[in-house]
Every structure is written in structure tokens, then in C-alpha cells.
Amino acid sequence: MVAFTRNLDEEITRRGWELILNGTAVKSKNWQLDLGLNWSTFASYYTKLDPVYSAKKPWVKVGERADHFISRDFQRVPAGKGDQSGSLILNNSGRPIVHGYDVLFGYYDPKFIWGANANLRYKNVSFFLSFDGVNGGLANTRTESYMWQAGVHPNSLSPERALDVATPGSNNYLGQGVKVVSGAATYDANGNILTDTRVFAPNDIKTTYKQYMVDLHNSSAWGGNGSKADTYSRTFFKLREISLSYNVPAKLLHKVAKAASISLIGQNVLLKAKQFKYSDPDGGNEDFADPSTRYLGFKINFTF
């Protein structure tokens, strides 16, 4: 077979700052408090483009971020149409329409990530806490997308759904948006509007609740970014670890072991996320990630 390989002259630079503070706040014979704090921010930027082979997209420019989150939005009324601007455009059966072109939703990388830990010791007993978190950045939630599509999302219980089920074949859900009364629009290769003669009116066509939700939360487990409705902020913080340890004094060991300790350890004890609820955003992109798993344990450690 014949394959051609070419190195691009494209250059992406990752820039960022990291701040680390570590210190001992209190130290005496019986007491010791160690504190640690770190904070960092970073992002990738295009610093050079290949004149021929770099992607020709509006978001690929020198100085722009390279971690773009691209997907298909729904068709919406363009700016300059008064109150209607930004509304969803619904089709002849009252269903949202996915736009045929990729648009920039935002960026994958967070604004910053942070971590903090503290270790307090009194005599032989230590208490350790570690928090960390992410602020900003986008991620899809495949799990919730599929929960909506399968009708098992807790929020999917609605009066319209009950009506649809009560009378099979009836349509009871009125989507919020507009319909096209007349006219058409044409687009260039990047999806920018070239001509637009459309006239809109508020939507008055009902569809089934299921159909509308399936359209709104459509995504494919086979890849690609999903719907805007399932694009969440990655912001969260976690109590990553909490532990209580007791160092057994050497005189109690009777030379059986050099050292010994007993600890109670909890990992992933607490998770607060801005938008993620049914899965753990910790992995960055959520493609059927499990819900956050909490570990609680007990550890006995001997050193011989």
C-alpha cells in the first residue's frame, strides 16, 4: 500500500502558571500543622500555522486557543431579529434541527485547577485532609445524554409524557422556539449565513415529549461531541482524601517490628460539581464514566 506522511509546520504552545505553597504553620513537641496549596492555570495556543495543511476554521488562528470544544448546535434565530434572536428554530413537526456545521462551544481546558491539603499531628495521632478541584472548561456528559434518550433521567417525568402515554399516537409537547413561516437561508462552508429570507413565528406544532427530548439530547456513543444540552462545565471540587492515623510508639512494639501505624482512610469522600450530577467529571471528558466512587478503608502498617 502507499501512504503519504507529512509533518505539519503547525506549532502549538502550552503556556501556564503554577503556584505551589508548602509550609509548616505550627511546630512543637506535641503539635504540628503542615499546609500545602497549589494552583495552576494553563492552555494551548497556536503559535504558528501551516499555510497549506492547517485546518481552515475560524477558530484556528495564531494566538487562539488550540483546545477548542467543537460540536453541532441547534439551529437558532440569528442576531438582529428582535426577541426571536437566539430561539430554537423548530421544524414542521415541532422538533429542533441540528445545524449542519460545527461551531465553537468553548474550550476543554479549565480556567484553573487547584489543590489544598493539611496535616495536623498531635503526639502520635495525625489527621490529614486533601481537597482539589477544577474551575471552568467544558465536557460532555454521555451518561446523562443516554439517560434522556432512554427515558430514565429523573427530570424526564413530565405531564406531557404522561399524556403521550395515556393516548398513544397523540402529540402533547410544545417545544419552546419558532417555526419558519417562509423563506430560506444559505450558508458558506463554515456555516456563516450568506442569504436569509426566513420569516419566523412562534412554534405551535406539538410533538411527543420523548421525540423532543431524544432530539435535544442526541449524541452517539460511537464518538463525537454531543448536544449543547449535555455540554457541562467541568467545575467541581472534591475532598480527595481524609485520614486519621495513629503511630504506635516504639516501646509498645517490643522489637517485633521497627514501626507500625493504624489508619482510617477515606478517599473521594465528597464531590460537589457545578453541573455534573450522575457521573464523575474528574476524568475530563465523560464518556459513560461511572458515578463517583467513595472508598472507605482501614489500614494497619508494619515495617520490619
Added chain:
Amino acid sequence: MKKIHYILLATISFTIASSCKKFDQLNTNPDVPTSVSPDLLATTVLKSTYRFWNPNPTDWGTAQLWSKHCTNLQNNPNPYQYFSSYYPYGGFGGAQNITILNRMVDFAEGNPAKPSYEGLRLFLKAWYGFSATLDMGDVPYSEAGKAEEGITQPIYDKQADVFVGVLNDLKAAEEKFAVGVNFTGDIMLGGNAAKWRRLCNAMQLRVLQTISKKITPAQKARFAEIVAAGNLMTGNTDNFQLAYLDNTNATYPFYNGEGMRVNLAMSKLMVDALKNVNDRRLFYFGEPAAYKISGGLLENDFAAYEGAPSELSPNLLDLNRAAGKYSLVNKRYASSASRIGDPYIYFTYAEQCFIIAEAIEEGWVAGNAQTYYENGVKAMLDYYRTLPTVIQTNLHGMAITQTYIDNYFTGEAAYKTSGTKTERLQQVWMQRYFIDFFQGGVNISFRNFQRTGYPVFPLDPATSLNSGAPTQVPKRNMYPTDELTKNPVNYQKAVDEQFGGADDVNKTPWWLQ
């Protein structure tokens, strides 16, 4: 110490210098062949061209929706059913094969079958160009597949020129096969050069008829010339088709597809048209509707069959499915007993007959249209009568027999010699439409619909998902998005010249204007 450093430095420089010279040799993996026999490349390319893109029951079922042969009854079916595609883009993948085909011909040097391999290369290049231009409009053809010559950004030829190029290459291919040396590695026609020669001629007829709206007098004369020369397909043994094997890599795509079959009905268009001519293929293609059987009708009764309207909303189709109102596709397709299903048909002798029948009606060539119509229908009926993959117990007691074929042409099936030309053409077109039932979305049915408007594909603006123009069927696919990066100048020029700058599925390409 210093001396040692110099020696080390010298050794290193020497190593670098000498390894640079042998860079190519060092990067040649001795365990991988650098040359192969042409038959292996022929098989590879034929397989990649004619194998169904993703052989599984779901995708095979979906392929039946666009051309309205079948209707999906799931309450959230593929939007394809309503003229919307998840991915409304064409592709230039075929052109990549041209490079491999060049190697095939290179490695055939000294092989007596070299002319046949050259013919195959020409035929496939024409096949790719024909498919791509129908799919998108202007496409690279004269400069396609020339990356090795340094053309990585080929110009887009005007669609009219692409058709001319395709026809010329098919003619050249025919001349290569006419030398008549059989070749190996052919999974389609068993390497029979004579069959390939006939196919190259029939293919030219298909291409010429496809551009019937734009055809020039010289091209019509060419059509007549090919028919008169007579090197055309002679029967079902010449059919261009991909047969399946009892092999997990060459299995019928709908093998074990019962899970998909229970949601896949024959379309109302298809069932009504078959009933209209008392065509027993209905019993080969479908199952009776459950509610008709429970209502007392027998499975060998045409009245027990009911197609699903493909334009109905998914919600209602699903409800009617649950009520057993539709004829699902025949159980034999989804069999798990054998991996060998019906062959994937690309070009049949019957289609060739219908192409010529239409041309006679249009006055392109002299002849008896009725004979060609009847020969085409008989060939297709005989195809099913003798098809070894048909399971006799799944034919609802209505197997096609020779007597049935002999008496087929009565009533609506009789050629309407005293009717209008349009009526006769519609008879021909409908029979041509039947050929593609439960095939891999061959697209010929769709292209014929685009060209002739018949059979009319049902469309309800209320359920159409062609959001740009809900009252019409999309006319083309968009160009692959990476063209914007890989070949931006030529891409933009093609879009500007054809469609006023908007690469849109509802714009009309040249051949349909």
C-alpha cells in the same frame, strides 16, 4: 583523555554519516513484502469498493430507507427515513484506491494478463468518478489519484467533463478487456475478461442514460453504436454482483438480523407496486401482515400484504407495528442458518434490458422496447426462481415457476403498447426499481428517481427532516469538510461556480438541471 574524546567524536560522526546513507534501507522492514502479485491488490481494491460499508443488520437495514424500498418501524428510526443524514457528506475515498491500482498494474509487468489489470484500473477509476460526481457535483477526475506525480490539490472538473472522462475510460477499459486474457484475484466476475468487456459496455449505457437530460446527439449515437456492436451482457450469469461466503469476513450483512428485521417493513410504495402487477417477488421479499392473517387471510394471498408508508411519523409507525399492520421483510433474509445470503447486486442483465428499452422509447436507438422489457422482467424473475440462497419454505407457497414467468405479462404487467410513452416508461422504471429491493442502497433507484421522478418517493413536509427544503428530497451530498483544508482553492471555486458559494444538499447539480 583528550585523545579519547577525539576518537569518540570521530566514531560518532562516522556512525551518523554512514547511517544517513543507509537510511532508506534501515527503514525497510525485512519482514514485510515490498512487492506483491497483482491479483492480491485486485482483490483488496475490489473488496474495499464493493463490500457493504459496514456489514451488520442495522446498517444494512438503514441502507434500504433512502430509496423507499423499506420503512423502519422503530419509534426513533435513523433520520435517513425522512431524508436527513447524520453525515450529509460525500467522499473521495475511491481516488485513494487509484494509487493502489497503479501498483497493481506495475506489478503485472510481464504478466500476460496485464491488459486486463489495466482494464480493471480504468473501470474502477470510472466507477469512482461516476459515483462521486452523482453524489456531489463537480469533482476531481482528470487529476484524481495523481498524488505520486505531485498533484495533491487536484482541480475539480466540471460535471459534464467528468461524465465525458468516465465514458472515455470505460471505452478504454473495454478495449483492454477485449484482448481477452482472464486474470486472477477477481471476486466479482471470476476474472473472466469477456464478462468484464460486456460490463464495460453496459456501464457506458448506464452512464449515458443517467445524463439523459443533458445528452448530446453524439452521445446518443454512441449509445446506439454500443447496442449495435452487441458486446453486451447476455444473461444472469453476467450479472455484476458480490456473492457472500460461509466465512466470518465475507458474511451476508443481514445474517442473524432478526432483531432488525422485526422493525423493518416493506414500504407501501414497494408492496402496492408489486401487487399491481401480481408479482410473486412479494412473497420472496416480505411476510404477510400479522393482523391480516389473524383476520382470516392466507399467507399466499396478495391481499394479506400491506406496506408501511415511509413518510408516516415514527410514533404512528411504531404503534401500527405493535398492532401487526405491516408486512415485515422476509424471514429468510435474517436467517441464522447460513452466512450466505442473497448476493449484493450492482448491475444486472435485467437492468441493461431496461436501459435499452427506455432508450428505444426515447428514440435513441432502433429496436423493440417490449422485447427488452419482457426479457428484463423474465431475467429478474428467473434470477429469483433459481437463486440458491432462497429458502423455499419461506416463500409462503408462492414460489416463482417457469409457468408463472411465461404467464406474467397480463393485465398491468403487459407492456402498454397501445398506451402512452410515459405509461410504458413508468412500467420500465418500476421494474428497474424492483431490482434494488433489499440491496445495499445501490443508489441507482435513487438516481433514477432524481432523473425521472418515478416512482414517486413519498414525502410529507410535516415529517421531512430535510430542514432546508422540507417539500423536496435532497439532491446531493456536500463535499467532505476536509477539502476546505486539503484543497481549499479548488473546493471554493467549485462551490462558487455551481451553487453560488453555498455547499448545500438542496442545490441542483448540472445533470439534474
